[in-house]
Amino acid sequence: MGLRMSFLMFLSLVSFAPLCFSQRGSNGNLYPQFYDHSCPKAQEIVKSVVKNAVAKETRMAASLLRLHFHDCFVKGCDASLLLDNSGNIVSEKQSNPNKNSVRGFEVIDAIKTALEKECPNTVSCSDILAIAARDSTVLAGGPNWEVPLGRRDAMDASISGSNNNIPAQTNTFQTILTKFKLQKLNIVDMVTLSGSHTIGNARCISFRQRLYNQSGNGQPDTSLEQSYAAQLRTRCPRSGGDQNLFPLDLVSPTKFDNSYFKNILASKVLLSSDQILLTKNEDSMDLVKKYAGNNELFFDQFAKSIIKMGNVAPLTGSKGEVRKNCRRINN
Template sequence: MCNNNAMKKYTIFVSLLAIVPLCFVSKAYGQLSPGFYDNTCPNVQAIVRSTVINVIVQDPRMAASLLRLHFLDCFVQGCDASLLLDSSGSIISEKGSKANKNSARGFEVIDKIKDQVETICPGVVSCADILAIAARDSTSSLGGPSWLVNLGRRDSLEASLSGSNDNIPDPNTTFETVLSKFTSQGLDMVDLVALSGAHTIGKARCSSFRQRLYNQNGDGKPDATLDPLYGAGLRIQCPRSGGDQNLVNLDPVTPIQFDNFYYRNLVRSRGLLNSDQTLFTNQASWKLVEQYAGNKELFFDQFVISMVKMGKLFPLTGSDGEIRRNCRRVNK
């Protein structure tokens, strides 16, 4: 039998073990809440929404761009606005990464929102939170779902170009590789399929999918999973050489409506990117694609769940980081 001292030590040890997962959860998800600015900047969400809607009326594509900025940010160091930092001093901007260079856009919209917010609530609202709110409002402005955005993030003091190069899924990669990048962030296959539905809006450059049209497997033949008629139309827009920056709608049916046509396109072998179409050709995920294709509300419900989950990835809270006055540079 154990003596009393041994039993006390064992009890303390077990108690410490029980605390470890809680510490990890706190570090990973932080203390965020929808009402974080209710007393300090109650008009922040109205300001963001007004600006986002006005911009999207002029440029509907900006909805997809702002939504993508939140994704690109959260997958590198967590949702901390590191993506927004320009190169300066010891900082090498993430804007020059493979996924972002000549692709990520909407930074000037975030600047505009930040300037307005700083006028009424100086030093209160983080750039990371502005990104999260703008992503929600971009989605709902084109007919997609809305949700309560958890707030209270703080802004990073550094960027990670290598993190952006390594963590953002490539449009030409395999299902397994994309899934591994999601799981490394604490997201699962359901999150992958649901968040990929953001491609129901927006555009992609020809360089992102040209191999599917001409040389998918290095044999000089188009991708066998690509609908031939759809592929023929794409080849008109994207010649074998040149036109790398030509833009094509990710959803050819309802390109500026946030709906479930993205999944309906996949079922018809009309996914634009290889990373999109593999969601339907892979045995692990095709059933989810089929379900979302047949039920828009089911997709919307899961999209909200996955967006909220992604928005909680490793935020800086409390005294970590700072509240940047200018989203493009640290305060000091």
């Protein structure tokens, strides 16, 4: 009972949190003003390229936000995800969570090219990912925050880490929570950051089992609203159509808002990993309900949680390097 009350008291305090942040990162090495003297136009350049990319393809906002997540959950926020196969490096792009799924690399390339022209050998690819994630969120109508900066880039990748550390849509609630805790992120961060599914798409192959064989007994997932499931089956058959895309948020698919949490309450979300936020844990359920009823509360905590995620094991000081090309280490 004491833990329960503490959790609820924490939530009440969260609702009064400011939207923007300027403090140094929890490790003391990252801070928003890192490039103020060495490359004062850095964030302006990132924003310009991201804005143009999202204007051409609205979906790119979600793709760039996802790159930041999938990078930070493997060895920390070090741009290891961006490395292509070369020498001894086996690219994380080939892992199960990323193959034929993560995208937006050409936008990161364009940002890097522009930054190298403005201030060579200065802005890291890992910082580009963090800034682009923020700018994508804002462009989609989501919260703004000051991005702590000063990360450096990894000189290796980990395909095993990518396969094992990134939460999967078929994972149990406890498995997903464990993967967040391994990154020093808690249940509040887990539910809040899952709210990034308010934008973007999922492929038929990623939720097909919910429509036809959720528990291995040939029956659909009973937690999926029936009329919504019937609608999904029209374009996601038992076989074929694996790559057919569906919006993660059927209400406002390109707008960053709290509709995602309202959809969970209505049992109208694509992924099992989203629905279990309501059905498998009482604290998680409370958060879903609070965010569904309070968009500002969701925005406030999302800014806090993504800053916290961006502080996961960054390379700073003399560790790592600042890559000239985000796809390969420097010679």
